[in-house]
Structures are given as structure tokens and as C-alpha cells.
Amino acid sequence: MSVLVINCNHWIGYHIVNTLLQHDYLVDGIESDTELDELSMFFGRNSSFSFYNIEDRKRYDTCICVGEHGHLETIDAERVFIINPGKMNDWMDYDTATMIFAAHLYGEWMPMTEKGFYDNQEFIAFQSNDFKENAIYIEDFANGLIQWIQSSNLSSNLEVKSERNNGKVNKENQNSIYIRSSLPLEKRMTALQKHYQLIQRKKNMR
Structure with a gap:
């Protein structure tokens, strides 16, 4: 399967x-x-990865768009998945798209401080109940995405939530998908903080 990201x-x-x-x-x-x-x-050096060339006029099985893209209509793909879409008028007429709304994604390389990060201009503290109940580790989300792009029966809108949030919302909402954490949150946060500190040290050495 060919995928454009x-x-x-x-x-x-x-x-x-x-x-x-x-x-x-x-x-x-x-x-x-x-x-x-x-x-x-x-x-970039992986033999299974290439940068998109508009002159190739390739057709893709799947297109995955992270956030906004001003010229999505120029992409030739059988299915389109848009993660946390931006302005509605950028994508509202794209008939084959599945919109995925996932709040509080976190993981290595995200913009953050030692105390938290911003999600839609709202500061999410790592010690807050909001983070502990709703945060989804990015690799758990990405592994879920692999399953969704293989599915032929998806709603046009998906709300992705943490399993820790299950039971606190309407379970009858068929558009909600709950992500199970592959590791305890404490272990994820320890690894994330170590990665953040390593990146900060490298920046300071430049």
C-alpha cells in the first residue's frame, strides 16, 4: 500500500x-x-520513503494529512485521513476524507517544557488531571492509525480518546475510539523527560 503523509x-x-x-x-x-x-x-534515507514530486502524478492508496494543507484537492488518493484538521473551509468539501480528532497527543519531539505543552493554545500541565485522563502517546495513536487505514468501515468523523477517559463520556457515541496505552503513563513520562533533556543539552552545545 502506498501512503502519502x-x-x-x-x-x-x-x-x-x-x-x-x-x-x-x-x-x-x-x-x-x-x-x-x-x-x-x-x-529521508530509508529506501521505502521518498519526498513527494508533483510531476510524478502518482495515485496513492491513502493520504494522511497532519493539520492543515492548503492544496489537498490536488492530491490523488483513494482515501484521505486528516488528523486534527484546521480551518473548516480547507477540507469541508473533500468527500473521501475521514476527520480524526485526537486531543492531547504527546511524545518525543513535540514542543514542550519540563512542566507541560500547548494544545490548541491551551497549556496542558503534565501533572494535571486533564493530561492524566486524556493524553494519548503518539506511537499508540500511530499504531491505531495503521488499523484505521486498513478498515473499510469508518465514520467520516472519528474522536480518538484515551482509554483512561472511557466511562466519563457517552459510550453510545459510535464515532469514539479508545486508545489503550501500551505502557504505564509514568514510564512514558520518564522516557519523554529524558528525551527532552537530551535535546536541550544538544541545543545548548551548538
Whole structure:
């Protein structure tokens, strides 16, 4: 299966590309002009990854867009998945798209401090109940995404929630998918903080 990932150098796009490559997908990527390109270098040399070339006029089985993309209508794909879409008028007329709304995604390479991160301009503290109940680790989300793109029976809108939130919302909502954490939150946070501190040390050495 061929997959195009739009905004592949976004930290979420980076994890999605890595997960797709680990599952032996052929992946093309479009970089965002507003993101740094350093994350693209990690998979840029993988033989199963290529940067998108509009002149190739390729048709993809699946297109995954992280956030906004101003020219989504120019992409030729059988199915489109848009993760946390931005302005409604950018995507509301795209008939084959599945919108995935996932709050409080977190993981390595995301913009953060030692105390928390911003999600839609709202600061989410790592010690808050909001984070502990609703946060979804990015690799758990990406592995779920692998299953969703293989499914032929999905709603046009999916709300992705943490399993820890299950029971606190209306379970009859068929558009909700609950993600099970593959590791305890405490272990995830220990690894995330170590990664953050390592990146900060490298920045300070430059």
C-alpha cells in the first residue's frame, strides 16, 4: 500500500511516517514550510520513503494529512485521513476524507517544557488531571492509525480518546475510539523527560 503523509516533518507526522515504515508501507512525504526539516532527515534515507514530486502524478492508496494543507484537492488518493484538521473551509468539501480528532497527543519531539505543552493554545500541565485522563502517546495513536487505514468501515468523523477517559463520556457515541496505552503513563513520562533533556543539552552545545 502506498501512503502519502502531508506535513511529514511535523512531530506528529514524523511518528506516523516511522510507524508506517516499520509496517513495510511505501511512504511519500510532503514537508511543511512552517516546520523544521531536521525530523525529515531521520527517514529521508530509508529506501521505502521518498519526498513527494508533483510531476510524478502518482495515485496513492491513502493520504494522511497532519493539520492543515492548503492544496489537498490536488492530491490523488483513494482515501484521505486528516488528523486534527484546521480551518473548516480547507477540507469541508473533500468527500473521501475521514476527520480524526485526537486531543492531547504527546511524545518525543513535540514542543514542550519540563512542566507541560500547548494544545490548541491551551497549556496542558503534565501533572494535571486533564493530561492524566486524556493524553494519548503518539506511537499508540500511530499504531491505531495503521488499523484505521486498513478498515473499510469508518465514520467520516472519528474522536480518538484515551482509554483512561472511557466511562466519563457517552459510550453510545459510535464515532469514539479508545486508545489503550501500551505502557504505564509514568514510564512514558520518564522516557519523554529524558528525551527532552537530551535535546536541550544538544541545543545548548551548538
